[in-house]
Each structure stands twice: as structure tokens, then as C-alpha cells.
Amino acid sequence: MASIGTIARRTFLIGSAAIAGGVAFGYYAYQRPVSNPLTDILGDGETTLNPFIKIDQSGVTIITPRADLGQGAYSIQAALVAEELDIAWEDIRVDPGPPSPSYFNAIVASEGFPAAAWDKGLGASALRGLGSAMSKFMGMQMTGGSTTVPDGFDRMRMAGAVARDVLLSAAAEQSGIAKAELKTKDGAVITPSGDELSYTSLAEAAALIEPPSNVKLKPESEWRYLGKNMRRLDIVEKSTGTAEYGIDVIMPDMVFATVRTNPRFGGGLKKFDASSAEKMRGVIKVVEIDGGVGVLADNTWRAFKAADAIDCDWGSAPYPATSDEQWTEAAASFTEERQDSQFRNEGDVALALDGADLIEAEYKVPYLAHAALEPLNTIVQFKDGQLDIWTGTQIPGIVIQNIASLTGLDADNIKVHVLIGGGSFGRRLEDDYVQQAVQLAMAHQGAPIKMTWSREEDMTHDFPRPMGMARGRGSVKNGKVDAYDLGIAYPSVSASQFGERYGVPLPGPDVTIVAGAWDQPFSIPNYRVTGYRVPPLVPVSSWRSVGASGNGFFHDCFLDELIHAAGADPLEERIRLCWHEPSRKVLETVGEMSNWGSALGENRGRGVAFTFSFGVAAAEVVEVTDTPQGIKIDKVFGAAEVGKVLDPVNIEAQMQGGIIWGLGHAMNAEITYADGMAEQTNYHAFEGMRLYQTPEIEVRALTNGPDLRGIGEPAVPPAAPALANAIFAATGKRIRELPLNKHIDFV
Amino acid sequence: MNETGNHMQLKVNGKEHEVEVEEDMPLLWVLRDELGITGPKYGCGITACGACTVHIDGMAIRSCSMPVGDVFGEVTTIEGLGTPDALHAVQAAWIEHQVAQCGYCQSGQIMAAAAFLEVNPDPDDEAIDRALSANLCRCGTYVRVREAVKTAAAKLRGV
């Protein structure tokens, strides 16, 4: 039976999905069909109908190649396939599948190009097309950029529909009943007389049938799952302690391990003395790895203790070692020489500001750690020339590439088994922890090794969101914003992450330096946004909402300053300036939700902010009270334009979570460096929001725009500026630096 | 707990276990690495996140910082609170409200909530905030945590 799977002709899917979805990649060559990676790994009794569907005697398994870090990716991917395939919700099983270029993410790379998602012009489409082509070439099976839903919407429904079609054909052949008279229901083909032919019984025959070149997808009105509240597939496991994260994996003869590397990134290990650690109870072996040491032991705690007992002589940091020095470097970056981009330059800013009452401000955002609650970990076994890796990752393809070059093994001998992640927020777009675990496994072959980071190791080795600085200059005229000139300086995430660690340097400007600022749908008579590239400091990475995470604060708060200077209403003026209809609706909606303009009472204030990011217009209104003990966040209203609502309950959860993420870090979180090392070593010093600080949150997803969009990130950027603007409204204090608690207390 | 040298008796989820470990090994690591009970999670190791919360004789305790030698009673982990087939009211409420995102903190949240509702079966927002603010969630599920605690309280009161 397995041999059926080796028929390598089920390869049409990407091409046909692309056509059905109306996506023009621009270059036909890139529409070459992809192979079905499941064919190589089918077990006994398993059949595959296409890269997203595997069937065996006990039912259907849907392949969900986008990682679930908590954002509900498995459930929505399964729903897309199940909707068309027609299987019962409770019968759905999911499997992340093998890493494969077939599961490339066509959308994520397009975010790396300066084409704003609202721009439908030919030039912008061509640029975006280049992004998707490159992504495919790079085999980027990446989870990120809030793309799981838009990337999978057509492709995965097509997978379900095509599979259903061949199952119907197989049933027609088997029963002798015309295909048109057959229906499907909950994993079975139903004959006119009511007989049921299960998909499992039809799968083998179906796999031999040439799939149709096109199929008709269900109209929205017939959806049974999409558009309705779905019960997350993992909700029972995650509510009963039975969900298995990497850190929970237990295998026979497994060895427990941890590592300790130089907290000064890239500083290296000069020498070490493990003599006392080696004598400690349970320690099996101490191994030198890149930039540090690893301990293999019979228990994680014993490994932690032994790692602490190793005397390490670390090298110094290859970058300015203190936050102060790094800020000096950032402040010196607003020069022509370091200019990286100027994607927006409308009107004549210089002329408009000349002789005008100049409003100037400098803004700062700190480094931020991802600090997912599950400390990074990986299980690796190297046995008989085969390397098996179990880990939570957003980049399985890149992991294989990097591990192949690290070990010299052929990529075919490296298997990555993707696990759910106990959070990520972008951290699992890196694979440093996987590489460390592999080094331990190569040094101790045969047994599976579970390498777990201590929280301290995790916090001090978090490639953070970069610190950044913005300088705004502007002027107002006749009660309106007239000139807006914003310069933004960050070290480049693209150079650090793609260039240094993915080995794929991206040419041209780093769009993330200005994302969430240059691409805002406002028409200001004189409007300029310039990006400056700070030379590399600490290695930096993508953090939930990436460039927009800081730029939302820069762009919107400075706009708020100008609006106040103009004496205009913060919401009305934003609406007036906004030319993009769906975005304007978003602003109007939060205005209506928050009853904007109504009296709030003594010591209270209300702030609004807007950020367009990841193709989503998002606006938030925050209400605060200035209490004698500090600022209390009372209530938050959020609206976002997503094009289409596929899972209302999860959109609500993601928006609530994004708002809490944005507010919590804005309140109290930063990573600072001294002697090249992060000074925050655990959650006592990097807290984010707690339950008692959590406001009431009301959110609404709008569907006035043309494109379906993901919502994992876009609710983050407007949260910090809305809070800062609310604090200004309540106290008259304009805070231009995050975290805000450097300047004001919170209760 | 009876001790004989490093041999210790530990009652977890109604079952007796004998472990042979250092007395200062935190209960969390005895549960996870010695007994294979992985519901309680390691998040911080310093009682800053609450992911490791278990009950000892019904009292919520951070197992990451309690030396196993100090365990003073019977341990209940989330596996002992309820199972997918026999949910505790708090777990049922957590499912109903779809609280979990990544889910990693939720064992601790649920254990803290269950202990709390035993002593305060009809809590207001202030009491809920007091009881659960020591449990950190990075995904931002707090709004739903609050709702689920109220639903669970109603279930437990039989309302």
C-alpha cells in the first residue's frame, strides 16, 4: 500500500492553488509544481492524496506545516482543509509533517520588500511577486509575519477540495454510481440510498486517480467551520496538562542536558575548568560547544547545577559593551552615510519646515526579549548516521540547512520533527538552541538527548528586538498637521538574522527599520520617513510585529504631538488625514466603540493610536486613570481590518493577546547591557503584564478590505502609542521613551 | 514525608512513589525528571511565573522552589486534578472559554485557580486578581482567565 504513495505525480497543488487564488507570481517558472514530501515517509497502511492529506485505516490526518506557537495555527490550517474535504471536527488529526520546500510560505518574504500592502500598483505587485518567488527558492517553510491564514487560505482549501474530488471519483468507480449523484459527509462518501463509503476505504483507489486540474471551492455561504467559532483542537490537552511540549518529551534511555554559553554574544570561550562539575552527582559528561559548554546528566536540575559549577573564562563582547555606548552609536546614525531608505517623501518637507514653528522630539525604544514561557529546548538523537531532531521551530527548512553545514551530514540524514511551542513571539525563527543540542548529540551518540535552557540562559541569550531611536520634526498650519518628518535608526534585523544567521543576506534597504512608519495611509502635505542603519551591535531578531513594534510608537506618538499642537481632536484629525477607506473605517470604529469625545471624569485620559502593519489596519483606544499610586489602565478598545473573519474566537484571543503584549512591554520591559551581557536574567526583571494590570479589552474585527489577513501581530504596534497618548491626555506628560515606567509608575 | 537517607516517599496524585534524590532537589524536577509527571512546567525556577504550581495538601505551592525534602503532604499535579475524560470544573471552564494559546502557563493557572476557588467560591474581580497575578502568561490570555475563573466558580457552586 505504501508504494502507492511513491507515485510522484500529486504535484499540481501549488500551481493550481496559485491560479485559483488569482495570485500572479509574475514568473511562470516559479509556478512549477512541487513534489509531495509525504510520499517518502508513508508508513504501512498509509496513503497520501496530496502534501496536506494523509489517510490510514483510522482516519484522515491533515498536515499543518505552519508551526503552532500558541496562535492557533494548527486549528485554522486543519479547518481550511477539513472545510473542503468534509470531515467531522472531532475526527480531525493534525501532524506538522516533514519539513519540505513544498510548504514554502509565499507571503512572508514579500514583507521584506518596500511595497505597502495597501498599494495595488503594478510596481508594488511585482516587488511582492519577487518576494514570493524568492521565498520559494529559499525553500522557506517559515511561520511568521502573520501569514499562516493568508498563505494557506486558497492552497489548503484546494488541497481539501482536490482530495474530496478524487475520493468521490474512487467511490463512483467502486459503486458504479455517477459521481454527480454522490455526496460527502464527515469523512465518508454517501450514496443516494444512504450507504456510506468511508474515506479510509477509498483512499487507496483515490490515490491512483489523476486529480482534476481545477475544482470548485465551496461558496462562503456553505461553510460549516470557517467563519464560525471553532474549538481549538489542542484546547483539552492544554487545559489538562497533557499537551506535550519539547521540554516534556521523554524517550527511553534519554539523557538530560543543558548548556551555558558566553552571555556576550560571539565572545567565545577561552578556557574552562569543569573538574568540580564532573564530580557532581548525575553528571555524565561535560562537552565543549560553540562559545560555551554543555552538561549531560541524568536529570535536568543536576545538569543546571553542574553547568553553574563550571568555571568559564569568557571572551569579551565584539560590540559596544554597555547600553550607554550603544545609544551613543544609535544617536550618531542620523547621517547621510548611514541612511538606509527613504520610501516616503511627499511634498517638500524642508520648505515646509523652513521658518515654521518647529516641533521636534526624540523617541527611544529598548531592546526586548521574546522570553517565551517554555525555555528553549531540543531533543536530538544521532544514531546509525541518522540525526533526528525534535523541537519547536518556525524554520524547519533552515534548521536542516544549518545542521547539515554544522555536522557535514547529508540533509537526507537529518530529520526535523516539529513540536508545538510554549510561546515564541519570533524567538523560534532562530536555531541557535538546536545547533547546541546537535553538538551535544554528536558528542554523545546513540541516546536521545534532551537539552533544556535554564531561564537565565534563555533570557541572557535572547536575540532581542533591536533598540531604536527616532527623531521627529514637524509643523502645523491652520489647525492641521502640515509637515511630518521622521527619521528612524535601528540596527538591521535583516542583516543580523537573514544575513548572519540564515546565510541569506538580503540586498537593499532593510524594510523592517521603517515598517509601520513609512507605510501609513495618511496624506500629510509634506511627509517624509527616512530609515537609518545603526552598525551591528547586539545580534537582533524578529519580535512579535517586528519593525512595527517600535515604529508604531514612534510614528503615532509624534503624529499625536503634532495633532495636539494643531489644536485638533486626536481621532478626528487622524481620520481626516487618512485616505485609505478601510483604515478610516477602523479609526471610526474604535471611536464609536469607545464613545470617543464623551466625558471621562477627573484624572482620566483617553488616547488613540493607529498602525498599519502586515496588511492590517489596526486602531486602539486606551483609557487610563492617574491615581495617586500611578497610572491604571482601565479599558482598551481595538479594531482591526482583516478582510475576512475565519475564526472569530481566535481573532478575539489574538487581538486581546497582542494588546496585552504591546501594553505590558510598553509599561515595564527592557533589556539593557552591561559588560556585553543582558542585565535582566529572569522574569523578576522582565515582567510584562500581570492579571491585576489587565484592563477590560473590547475588540472588533472588520471586513471592509479586499485581502484576507492574519492577526497574530497587527494588534501589537498601536498598543504602546495609544497608552502613551492616553497618559498624555490624563497627565499632560508626554513620555517619549519606552518602557514608560522609567518616567511614570503603574498600579 | 518519610525519609531514610536519600530515599523518600512521595505521594503524588494518590500514588506512592519512592525516590532516591538529593533533599534539596526542587519538587518540580523530581516530578518531571524522576517520575515523568510533566504537567507542572519549568518556567523561571524562582517563583516568578507560577507555571510549576502544584497542590500540597490542597495548598498551592510553587514546586520549582520547594526542596523535595520539605514536602509536607500529598502532592497533586494537574494530572491529578482532572483528566480529559473526567475534567475538574476549572478545566472545563478553561475549555469553555478557550483560555489557552500556547498553553504553557495554563497548568499553573488552573492549579492556582482550583486552590483559590476552594477557599473563595464566589470571588469578585479584585479577589481573582489577588489570587492569580503571580501566574505569568506571555501570550496574554488574562481576559479569558478572569472569565473562566468566574465560570468555574459558578460550576463549583452548582449555579
Add this chain to the structure above:
Amino acid sequence: MKKLIFALTGLTAFIVVHALAEEEEAPLAPLEAGSVSQEDGLANWAKIHEVFSHPRCANCHVDDSGIPMWSGPSYGKTRPHGMFISGGETRIGIEFVQCGTCHGRENSPTPHGPPGNEVWLLAPAEMQWFDKSSQEICEQIKDPERNGGRTILEVAEHVSHDPLVHWGWDPGPGREAAPYSAAETTDSILKWQAAGAPCPSAE
């Protein structure tokens, strides 16, 4: 409520055992009244105040709001104990976020881990030191209504013998200990008493 009562009973047992242990120690003898000058007495009070107002002591000698504080060199900006923690009316925590939920019988060996002791609780509200002046604390120490019903000699004995007080000098890794030692502080109290327990004038 049953379990809470049970837990409280457990704690009470702890405290009783604790109190018994305290009684077994040899009693302190007071110094002869007048054997220490007023000036030396005030100098000794200054040392006592350094100890009592030190974060390791004062952070848990808080008012009837029952909110322990985080302050001192190892804690950065002074603020209420994180995580919305309250000692409650019982001063041992509230509704299953008792102090003992995190604070065990020993200091955590992990940096920034919770400190611990056989007993972990807030001092009674009437013994508030946090945010009070040297003169206010001084008057308080002499007033049995606000010092736990003790004579000055008994205050000295308490400082000399009580394990939770002693924790202030052994607060675990990364935390600044209270100045001097239990013995030195006891000695200062006895000298201060012999000088007639003088208090500094209001600031």
C-alpha cells in the same frame, strides 16, 4: 474555608514551636541603668535604626494594607511586592496565595529566587516601620502596644533569638543583608536601654 483553616492551624503550630524554641534560650541580662550615657544611647539607637529601617527588616514591617515592599539596593526602585501580593489581615497571605506559596523554609539558592525561613509572614500592622522616621520607630519600640507587647529587654531577646529576625542577616544570594549582626544589635538595644532608651528628636 476548611482548608484555609487547616493551613492556618499548620502555621500556628509552626509559630508555637518557634516560640517554645525562643524560650529555651538563656535569658538576657539587662545592663545597669545609667551605665551608658545619653549620647552613647542615641548613638546606639542610630545603629538599631539602621537595622530596623533596612529593607531586609522594614520591607515586611508595613501598614495595615498588608502589602510587603520591594526596596533596597538589590531591588531597584522602591515598589510594592510584585505580582499584586498581599499579606492580608492574617499577615501570612490571602486565599491560597499565602506567603508560603512561594517562600519556603530556606532561601532559594537561585539568584533572585524567593527568600525563605521556617516562618514567613508580615509583622503586625501596629509594628509598621516602613516609611517611618527614626524618631517614630524609636517611640514605637518602647510602646508595648506597638512592639508586640514586649518590654525593651524582651525586644532585645526577640532580636537575639528569633529566626525570622535573624533572616535579615542571612537573606540569601544577591540580597544585601541588614548591617551589623544579631548579637551586635542586641547589644545596642541593651546599651540603649541602659541609657534610658533616648529617642532622637523629630526630623
